[in-house]
């Protein structure tokens with residue numbers, strides 16, 4: 001019998017990328033084969049994101065483009081999963097608008113995909129499962145490689161430590177589509193990291209919408225700092241990173257713990273969202289700009305090499321020119337290594353979507369440009385300060401933009417590119433030293449130093 005092949009298209013954040021990896025493993029261990037050629041696929045899986053309208057539009061555009069595949073090969077199983085499907089009323093809408101979809105499966109039901117594929121193949125009836133059902137979620141039983149023998153390991157891996165979010169920032173859809181916070185047991189996480197390191201993984205990034213909430217929901221007495229301690233000494237592990245941290249929950253104890261642990265990278269992604277205290281209150285973020293700046297000062301005092309990045313959200317309902325000016329002044333003061341800037345997009349069902357004074361698109365776009373005009377020179381300036389320094393990097397492989405160059409990341413997660421011919425023995429997965437010789441806004445260039 002022919003072995004069926006699957007293709008996964010992923011939209012969205014690291015959580016979705018990680019879920020796609022788990023689904024990949026799950027399907028391999030269920031006897032399917034992966035393909036990166038969509039035209040060869042018997043099963044096409046679209047893992048969707050809905051954090052902004054633009055993310056939804058990209059996923060919807062992709063789903064639309066699958067219609068002709070289903071028409072020419074009607075036995076193709078088309079699966080739509082991920083955050084978009086979990087929104088109120090979305091599954092019915094998708095069923096009406098995209099009749100070529102075979103299976104719609106929400107974020108809580110992903111582990112049941114193999115059963116649903118068999119069921120669909122047996123009777124050809126479309127399947128929808130978007131129940132918010134934590135009991136059957138079976139997270140810990142999703143194969144993570146150990147049960148998928150054909151899997152090869154990269155030298156970098158991501159490991160989810162907590163699912164869901166309880167913060168309910170007023171603009172954000174994530175708590176509605178990912179449910180309440182659920183931490184994985186520390187033992188299970190440790191086993192997974194140990195397993196990955198035994199298979200050559202050198203760098204692990206711990207994932208969660210707010211990793212600082214880790215353990216709060218568990219019966220065992222643990223927290224994120226204790227988890228880091230537990231993982232730091234695992235043999236073979238060289239670097240441990242994490243994202244995302246909510247600034248409100250970034251405790252002194254956590255800072256002291258990181259200072260104690262040699263493998264935890266001094267990289268901090270702390271989304272601030274706005275520099276206006278009035279807007280931060282409306283966003284329900286639980287801190288003000290003075291608190292955030294004092295947190296930065298504390299981190300920089302203890303880790304002079306800290307790389308601090310952030311997310312900024314523009315055009316929140318009611319954001320005045322004055323609020324925006326405060327964000328610009330804040331960005332000047334914070335001197336962040338980089339900021340990911342987003343235009344606010346109303347998400348149905350969130351409090352902010354119903355707030356008065358929604359901002360016109362033209363104003364949002366103009367503010368985005370002005371914000372980048374302030375942040376980009378700061379990023380460039382901070383990168384230029386590194387010229388002449390020696391940096392330890394983990395080599396990732398050839399640069400996407402120029403195959404004559406290799407690239408790697410330093411402890412702060414900054415990308416450094418260097419000529420591939422300068423040291424032919426260096427390859428992906430190696431730890432190497434480079435001297436920084438040039439700086440751009442988003443990356444550094446350098447040469448191998450021995």
Ligand code: SAH
Pocket residue numbers: 051052171172173174208209210244245246271273311312313342343344345346347
């Ligand atoms: N859990 C993380 C962020 C997850 S979403 C945290 O709290 O920091 C990633 C980023 O998307 C957020 O930091 C925010 O800047 C942005 N975002 C969330 N909802 C948005 C919306 N409705 N419109 C535009 N950007 C949004």
Ligand code: SF4
Pocket residue numbers: 165166167168169172173174175209210246
């Ligand atoms: Fe969304 Fe806020 Fe949760 Fe982050 S912390 S996922 S922005 S609700």
Ligand code: F3S
Pocket residue numbers: 011012013014015016048049050051083084173174177178
């Ligand atoms: Fe998008 Fe879901 Fe992540 S909405 S940002 S894929 S948690």
